[in-house]
Amino acid sequence: MFPLGSVLFPHMPLQLRVFEQRYLEMLAEILPHETSEFGVVLIERGQEVGGAQQSNFTTGTVARILQLEAAEGFIALIAEGGRRIEVEHWLGDSAYPSATVRELPELEWDDSVQPLLERAEQTVRRSLAVASEFNDQSWSATVELSDTPIEAAWQLAAIAPLSELDQVELLRSTSVDRLLSATIELTLVATEQFGTTAIGNDELDGFDFDE
Numbered sequence: 524m525f526p527l528g529s530v531l532f533p534h535m536p537l538q539l540r541v542f543e544q545r546y547l548e549m550l551a552e553i554l555p556h557e558t559s560e561f562g563v564v565l566i567e568r569g570q571e572v573g574g575a576q577q578s579n580f581t582t583g584t585v586a587r588i589l590q591l592e593a594a595e596g597f598i599a600l601i602a603e604g605g606r607r608i609e610v611e612h613w614l615g616d617s618a619y620p621s622a623t624v625r626e627l628p629e630l631e632w633d634d635s636v637q638p639l640l641e642r643a644e645q646t647v648r649r650s651l652a653v654a655s656e657f658n659d660q661s662w663s664a665t666v667e668l669s670d671t672p673i674e675a676a677w678q679l680a681a682i683a684p685l686s687e688l689d690q691v692e693l694l695r696s697t698s699v700d701r702l703l704s705a706t707i708e709l710t711l712v713a714t715e716q717f718g719t720t721a722i723g724n725d726e727l728d729g730f731d732f733d734e
Contacts, residue, residue: 524561524562524563524564524579524583524610524619524620524621524622525539525546525549525561525562525563525586525620526563526564526565526566526579526620527563527564527565527566528565528566528687529565529687530565530584530681530687530690530691530694531563531583531584531586531604532584532604532677532678532680532681532690532693532694533584533604533605533606533607533674533677534603534604534605534669534674534677534678535603535604535677535678535681536601536602536603536604537563537586537601537602537603537604538599538600538601538602539599539600539602540597540598540599541597541598541599541600542596542597542598545618545619545620546619547598548618548619549561549618549619550591550598550600553588554588554591558587559587559588560585560586560587560588560605561585561586561588561602562583562584562585562586562608562610562622562624563583563584563585563586563604564579564580564581564582564583564610565579565580565583565687565690565691566579566580567579567580579610579613579620580691581609581610582607582608582609582610582627582691582694582695583607583608583609583610583624583694584604584605584606584607584608584694585604585605585606585607585608586602586603586604586605587602587603587605588600588601588602589601589602589603604677606626606627606629607626607627607694608624608625608626608627609624609625609627610622610623610624611623611624611625628697630673630676630696630697630698630699630702631673631698631699632672632673632676632699633699633700636672636699636700636703637672639700639703639704639707640672640675640676640679640703642703642707643676643679643703643706643707643710644668644675644679646706646707646710646711646714647679647682647683647706647710648664648665649664649714650683650684650710650711650713650714650717651663651664651666651682651683651684652664653714653717654684654713654714654717656717657717660684661682662682666682673699676699676702676703676706677702679703679706680693680694680696680702680706683706683709683710683713684710684713685709685710685713686713689709689713692705692709693705693706693709
């Protein structure tokens, strides 16, 4: 397990610089496996990576290592979020944070949800455009999404300018409908907090990023 100060979503990239000895030991153990994976959960409080068991959220994501590069004093890696997990029990006798986990069910796509996906995309892109006027954003309002609907739904949740607590709530979604609805609701609230008026459906429908 690799507790972090950010939320990893399925189908999203993760870049890390690993320099602590315990995590170097973790990498040494998982890299020989054909699929090199580790779990990522959000730190609930404090700055210590891998701190006390009660300081970490229990819902997380499996990260699969895609690329690894050794540098002086650290290892740089690129991973991608995959299936979701829930921590059942933290193990206290390991050299690095470890836990027993269970996999959460995969969300199933239904074509009837397509209009909701389109509305979520409009909402998130509009919010990113507004947020960029106030501060730097990790994602552009014109960022490209996956052509696979379920992947795009997770990506929208990940790039929306939300707090980590909101992101954890989205990560816990039990259906695509709930994921998209919550993404829209939370993003609209966040956009209002940027000092703008609430974005109504009519405004969203008429928004054009080329304007």
